[in-house]
Amino acid sequence: MERFATARDAAHELRPDVPVYCFRPNVLTADARTFANAFPGRTAYAVKTNGEPIVLETLTAAGIDCFDVASPGEFAAVRAVAPHAEMLYMHPVKAQSDIRLALETYRIRAMALDHEDEVAKILRIVRGLDLDPKDITLYVRLAARGSAAYELSKKFGAAPAHAVELVQRIANVGFKVGLCFHVGSQMEDAGTYERALATAAWVRGRSSVPIVALDIGGGFPAAYGSDPRRGALAQPDTGALIADIMREIDAWGLADLPLTAEPGRVIVARSLSVIVRVLLRKGRRIYINDGIWASLSDSWTGKITLPARLLPDPAHRGKRPGNPDRLMPFRVCGATCDSVDILSRPFYLPETVDTGDWIEIGHIGAYSLALRTRFNGFYPDTFVEVTTPFEAAGPAESFATVETMAAE
Secondary structure, eight states: OOEESSHHHHHHHHOOSSOEEEEOHHHHHHHHHHHHHHOSSEEOEEGGGOOOHHHHHHHHHTTOOEEEEOSHHHHHHHHHHOTTOEEEEOOSSOOHHHHHHHHHTSOOOEEEESSHHHHHHHHHHHHHTTOOGGGOEEEEEBOOOOOEEEOOOSSOOBOHHHHHHHHHHHHHTTOEEEEEOOOOEEEOOTHHHHHHHHHHHHHHHHHTSOOOEEEOOOOOOOOOOOOGGGOOOOOOOHHHHHHHHHHHHHHTTOTTSOEEEOOOHHHHGGGEEEEEEEEEEETTEEEESOOTTTTOHHHHHTSSOOOEEEEOOTTOOSOOOSOTTOEEEEEEEOSSSOTTOBOSSOEEEETTOOTTOEEEEOOOOSSHHHHOOOGGGOOOOEEEEEOSOGGGSSOOOBEEOSOOOSOO
16 A cells, blocks of 8 residues: 555645545554543444454554454454454344354354344254353343434334343343443434433343343544534544443443443544545536545535545646635535436535546545445545544645535
């Protein structure tokens, strides 16, 4: 992997016509250690957030030795870079063949569920493999609703009374029992954790069954950009949030339980940016070589404001009309021939932006790579290493906004 001080250096030297991912292993290492040092329990990185080998290798070197996995593909990805790491199979609904693979081949001994039929599936396979249920912990996933950029409670989670029944059923057949929940991705309301912990305490008390562990899931917010005209957003403080959660855990009488968290976005978001090129400027529209089917799904949903900076092409020989210090809203169109491939928010960029320029879009480490597709044959897969954090390489003068454009 080629190495550069900044994305600007990479763009000017490589002059790429394809998107280029700028990987910052030093940032990833720092953010992983910040979380692990602040959280007193077990840190299980959520592989779904970004399962690239370079990410998993860096996390392993940083001391992360536990991973939240959801599929055979994720089992294999972790085992390839971390042969001795622990894996927690926290997908609540699993194929029987995947359960068997997890137990027999990968020796996974912790799984999540939210329905009695899942208990029956797991029990059949455990008996068929002649395993002792008391060596396996089944986590009952509790329904948790709150305010987050991406809510994750619509598909999974047992209501409190149902959870009590599941806990008792699991204990009666000999498994160890844990409780877990997930408040959503990019959590916006810290009270959501408190409400979920209250549910966990209620279920524990009503079930009268020994609970051996509590998994508080993910949701820990990462730092992104903001529209400066609307006031800068307060940047999330991971340590302060964890301290608040720990106080609530103690208040609800759960401090005696071994704890696990499943951070993803908060660890990996800042470690990657992407350099995209302006293929065409057409009035107040710009066409770039990336889009919603590749690295910019967060910009499509409009849930998150990604910081960005213009990297003008120094070889541009034409006169650039306009004022480079004036920001204008541009509709951003992606690389594919799909007319849906337009970002939901305009990007404010210097009005001198033109065909051939590059734009660095920051903090795209979470989900962008995991959600990219091969639609239309476009698949960004070029990486360079960059040593300077995105926010240290100069101001992010560009931003996406919720304001709609008056004209295009």
